[in-house]
Amino acid sequence: MIKGLVTIGTTTFDSLIKVLDKPSEKVSMKFQIAGGIYKPVNHDYEKFIPDIQSHYSEFDFIVTHAGAGSVYTLLESPMKFAVVANVERSDDHQLELARFVGSNNYAQTYTVDELQALSLLQIYETIIGKDCVKYKKEVFFKGKEIIDYIQGNGGGIS
Amino acid sequence: MNKNLNKSVLLIAGEGGHLEQARRFNEMNQKLVNGEFIVVTDEQEKNVKLSCEVIRMKNISALTKQRTIRNMMAFMVLFTIEFVKTLYILFKTRPCGVIAFGPIFCLPFIFWARVSGLKAVYIETWSKFYEPTITAKICNKLAHRIYIQNITLKDKLVNGIYGGRL
Numbered sequence: 001m002i003k004g005l006v007t008i009g010t011t012t013f014d015s016l017i018k019v020l021d022k023p024s025e026k027v028s029m030k031f032q033i034a035g036g037i038y039k040p041v042n043h044d045y046e047k048f049i050p051d052i053q054s055h056y057s058e059f060d061f062i063v064t065h066a067g068a069g070s071v072y073t074l075l076e077s078p079m080k081f082a083v084v085a086n087v088e089r090s091d092d093h094q095l096e097l098a099r100f101v102g103s104n105n106y107a108q109t110y111t112v113d114e115l116q117a118l119s120l121l122q123i124y125e126t127i128i129g130k131d132c133v134k135y136k137k138e139v140f141f142k143g144k145e146i147i148d149y150i151q152g153n154g155g156g157i158s
Numbered sequence: 159m160n161k162n163l164n165k166s167v168l169l170i171a172g173e174g175g176h177l178e179q180a181r182r183f184n185e186m187n188q189k190l191v192n193g194e195f196i197v198v199t200d201e202q203e204k205n206v207k208l209s210c211e212v213i214r215m216k217n218i219s220a221l222t223k224q225r226t227i228r229n230m231m232a233f234m235v236l237f238t239i240e241f242v243k244t245l246y247i248l249f250k251t252r253p254c255g256v257i258a259f260g261p262i263f264c265l266p267f268i269f270w271a272r273v274s275g276l277k278a279v280y281i282e283t284w285s286k287f288y289e290p291t292i293t294a295k296i297c298n299k300l301a302h303r304i305y306i307q308n309i310t311l312k313d314k315l316v317n318g319i320y321g322g323r324l
Contacts, residue, residue, distance in 0.1 A: 009174050009175075010173045010174050010201070010219075010220065010313035011174075011220070013284075017319070027235050029241035031283075035220075051207065066285075067174050067176070067285075068175030068178070068179075068204070068285035069174050069177070070175075070283055072175075072178070072284065072323075073207070091288075093283070093285050093286065093291075094285070096285060096287050096288055096289070097285040097287075098288055099287070100286075100287050108245070112167065119316050137323045138319055138322040138323060139323070140182075140183070140186065140322040140323055140324045141306070141321060141322045142305055142319065142321030142322070143183065143186050143187035143190060144187070144190050145307070145321075146187075146257060146279050146303070147167065147187055147190050147191050149277060149279070149302075149303065150167055150254060150255030150256075150257070150277040150279065151165055151167070151192055151193075151194075151254055151255070151275075153256070157303075157319055
């Protein structure tokens with residue numbers, strides 16, 4: 001059985017949970033639903049999964065909301081995953097991050113509408129089959145400058 | 159490590175990705191600070207493991223994600239109560255400065271730092287590439303320094319200092 005995880009962070013994202021709560025003989029899902037009203041009927045779910053990042057490797061694929069904590073952690077891991085922007089929120093934070101991931105080909109991106117027509121197996125096969133670019137970043141290098149500035153030890157801008 | 163409380167630095171962060179940025183900043187720079195970091199957050203679920211002192215406010219960030227009039231009014235009331243409670247704790251701790259990671263509830267802490275004569279730094283969220291947050295636009299004027307994690311924001315925040323990504 002193929003195992004998939006859906007994680008939506010701390011904000012509700014019922015439309016994503018609902019669209020992925022499809023019966024499947026080959027794919028078993030686990031949903032992290034936060035405070036959502038919709039409760040999955042075809043797969044397991046939990047409100048929150050403590051230290052969820054340490055459980056990623058137990059799954060064959062992950063579908064995540066475009067929350068930055070989840071996305072950057074997954075980009076830095078070897079996991080295969082897809083990103084879905086949560087447009088149920090009032091702000092557009094997640095659209096920008098999903099666009100960043102998609103336009104750089106770092107991972108598969110979907111909208112909730114696009115997931116509607118796909119089976120869980122098709123979603124899994126698309127995520128696994130996608131030839132992604134390896135994520136690289138310039139690691140934050142201003143920590144010492146900031147601390148020196150705050151603690152009065154200099155910290156001039158370099 | 160020298161635990162000089164008068165040199166402690168506050169890291170202000172909401173839930174989720176905001177707190178993850180504070181966690182990473184703490185991990186990367188803990189050895190550089192002469193004193194310690196104290197994280198002030200409203201995350202309740204303890205999904206993010208923090209290796210420093212943490213002050214937890216009641217969860218108010220969630221109210222800003224669905225911006226109805228009712229939620230905004232509840233936000234103002236709850237935030238005022240939590241802010242006063244937190245300031246009381248901070249008065250006893252006496253930090254030497256503030257580093258804020260968003261969201262918008264960081265603003266009063268930045269303002270408080272400025273009127274108290276402390277240094278205030280804002281680090282714009284790593285999830286914005288094309289248009290800064292409202293918090294960043296305000297901190298562009300309010301904070302002593304503002305740092306950006308995505309170089310694409312440089313044109314939008316004239317005072318933004320690029321620092322790489324946490």
